[in-house]
Amino acid sequence: MKLKLYIFLLLLSTAVFSQQKQVETSIDTTKNKIGAEFKLTLKTVVSSKSKVVFPQLKNIGALEVIESYPIDTLKKNDQYELIKKYGLTQFDSGKYTIPSIKILIDKAPFLTDSLAVEVTNVKLDTLQQKMYEIKDITVVDNGLGDWWKYVLGILIILGIGAFVYWYIKKRQQKKIEEEVYKTPIEKATSLLNSLEKKELWQKGEIKEYYSELTDIARNYIEEAIQIPAMESTTSELIQGLKTASTKKKMSLSTETVENLERVLRQADLVKFAKSKPLEFEITEDRNKIQKAILTLDNAIPTEIPVEEEDLLLNEAQKQKQIQLQLKRKRNKRIITATATVVFLVTATTTYFIVTKGFNFVKDNVIGHPTKELLESDWVKSEYGNPGVLVETPKVLKRIDLTKTLPKEGLALVKEMQTFGYGSLIDNFSIMVSTLKYKQETQIDLAKSLEVTLKTIEAQGARNMIVKQEDFQTNEGITGIKGYGTFSNIDKNSKSSTKMYYEILLFTQDGGLQQIAIFHQEGDTYGNEIAERILNSVELKKASN
The missing domain is CATH 1.20.120 (Four Helix Bundle (Hemerythrin (Met), subunit A))
Incomplete structure (x- = not known):
């Protein structure tokens, strides 16, 4: 992962990200029902000669842009007030963050403020509607039953047998058998x-x-x-x-x-x-x-x-005939043994596929990377300052970024430590980062999460869905948790992988602690690893 970019953006987001407020950001409501419209309003006051470019967006964070309203222009003396509105919606309940949007004013970029909104379920009127008991699950009979599984298994076995027969017959036809004559x-x-x-x-x-x-x-x-x-x-x-x-x-x-x-x-x-x-x-x-x-x-x-x-x-001819016969017998034994092994392996594999499913065979015969991680010997260690005590399947390795970060960012930092395992292109990865500033700094966790998500996008993530909620450790320390999915694009093969992420952020005594976990969406073993890691998180106070 491009940790250099991540740390640099993190520094900017928490310490030097302040800029002159050129764009005012507001929203008509911070809490709405599923499918209802949020109206995001952006205002800026510029001179009559300035050129302002508002982006055309299909999505803003996890919210869908259902309408991009025309720009309203109000003249104030020799200046103009430009008002741009976006109609947003979401069809899944939860807490969301509307990230910053880049506005170009005379080709100079300006960022809007990020806003937190909440989408709630539609409440049902249980007093006016009659309620019924929940019915048991009914199995739909599609007329097929399980017979097709056995037919498939038989066809596979017959196909293997036919292939072995064809292969042996073809091999025999290719051999030129020398006859032994009397004279x-x-x-x-x-x-x-x-x-x-x-x-x-x-x-x-x-x-x-x-x-x-x-x-x-x-x-x-x-x-x-x-x-x-x-x-x-x-x-x-x-x-x-x-x-x-x-x-x-x-x-x-x-x-x-x-x-x-x-x-x-x-x-x-x-x-x-x-x-x-x-x-x-x-x-x-x-x-x-x-x-x-x-x-x-x-x-x-x-x-x-x-x-x-x-x-x-000719004694050589006799020996040649003897060796040829021995070779035929040896080849026949090899072919028979190989065919038998292939048949048994295929039949066994087919049986497990039919009875237990393909995933069982893939995970237990072929192997599964995250399954091996889950079943490995886990290690519980403390990383960074303020310390993060966490249990992981592998020991996290220290990553030194002090020589690669800009000097102006490092000038604000008293201590910075980063540890990680894997990367975004792997089946599973985790990163733990801690940061301490030389001077007391007010850290905005929501802003830090937003910058972290932008860093992930810079590394190839697309179509990112973001959800946010409060998180509390077993010791009662509170922070925020960002989670959701994104599509990871491989620049070489142009292939796309759907990834799931969870990011925890805490701030203590002016220090920042972060745990980020990534794995493929739908990976049950990855889910179990992430859950075990998050349940093991313990935070230490910053030491001087």
């Missing part, structure tokens, strides 16, 4: 048939087609002949194949090796040089790969025993 040639033949069924090149996906086609051939060579075909370039693969065929005594024709190399290089051009073969060329390349794989499989010596052939299988 490499069986796997290659099956993958070639599957590739043709996809019709990739017919759809224009030529690059993807050649990529899968050559991967099938490389996988077969790697598994059947045990050379690193997947990581090798085309030249390295062909050279490795020739070397392996010599060692294994494989009878490979030059045509078979050349056809395989031609297709691999064609695939390289498609993948890296954006080459686009014709349809008959694609068909020929596919047939060449299939023929090369069959030729290689037939060229592998058959005299190798089955047991030895099994030992020659």
Whole structure:
């Protein structure tokens, strides 16, 4: 909070706020019924050359302006008396303060006096009207009952179940499951048939087609002949194949090796040089790969025993398949466990929402800032001089404003102390201030309250509703209490929050004591905190 502005205005309001009385303020009545009109009259006497501007207002404090009357002008010698009237009303009973209004006379601001008014309820004539006993509360049957709550709970649970099923199914569809074949040639033949069924090149996906086609051939060579075909370039693969065929005594024709190399290089051009073969060329390349794989499989010596052939299988491929299966099982367990936890949490939350309401879940599961404050370990301490003894959920921190206030204001002050917790943008805040003057000063509590409210408005408060009443501590010390609501505007997000405030003001031996509490309107925990704080207030006499 802009405490600097607050203290400065407070000093001006109590000590140096006096100014030459240029505007007379009066009202036709200080006590009226709900909805009745108060006529606020402003008078000023100026020269014929002066320019006076009366503000056009929709509200004056908590009172609504129902009519702004035309300005009456009376000529007195070489001067003019200007009379401006406002018709005010209020539709809620209570004591209110009509705050000062700024009038511009030759562009210089002048403030009117603040006035206290009271709005009372309309009295009923109980002698002429027949009275009846108060009837019991009747529950209106709207035909819905509570069944909709259970239907809502069931729909939420079914929705969660459907989402979990869809999520698991989608995850399973995205995984490419690798089949385990008995022999490499069986796997290659099956993958070639599957590739043709996809019709990739017919759809224009030529690059993807050649990529899968050559991967099938490389996988077969790697598994059947045990050379690193997947990581090798085309030249390295062909050279490795020739070397392996010599060692294994494989009878490979030059045509078979050349056809395989031609297709691999064609695939390289498609993948890296954006080459686009014709349809008959694609068909020929596919047939060449299939023929090369069959030729290689037939060229592998058959005299190798089955047991030895099994030992020659790519151990890395086996391990890869084992790890893949383990990963699938682990993922399935994680998904199942997560889905179960989500289901249980959602079902439990839904049950409490249906049976106890959303606020119960929000406050006890999600958490509520003021609820945590209310349930914290409270501290009772004395602040300032004249001392204010008060119980709060958190210890108030001292705020030093002596270096930021104007020197002319500080010259009047003997001692000033301010303590606070939170700010207007928080869920809850409290401020305790005490002030002592060097010379005996008559303090107007109503005027001090008015300036405090103007300070709050300067910090972004809008649409402020003000009520005022007398307040007495448990020790019998009397002061005033201002309370009401306002809209707090966030300058960054432009959002609005409805706030409730309570301000206590006391004066003792020329000293001023103030307690200000702010929290969001409708916050039951904030109300309980404020009530507990106000009930704990004890005031000390000023010490020399």
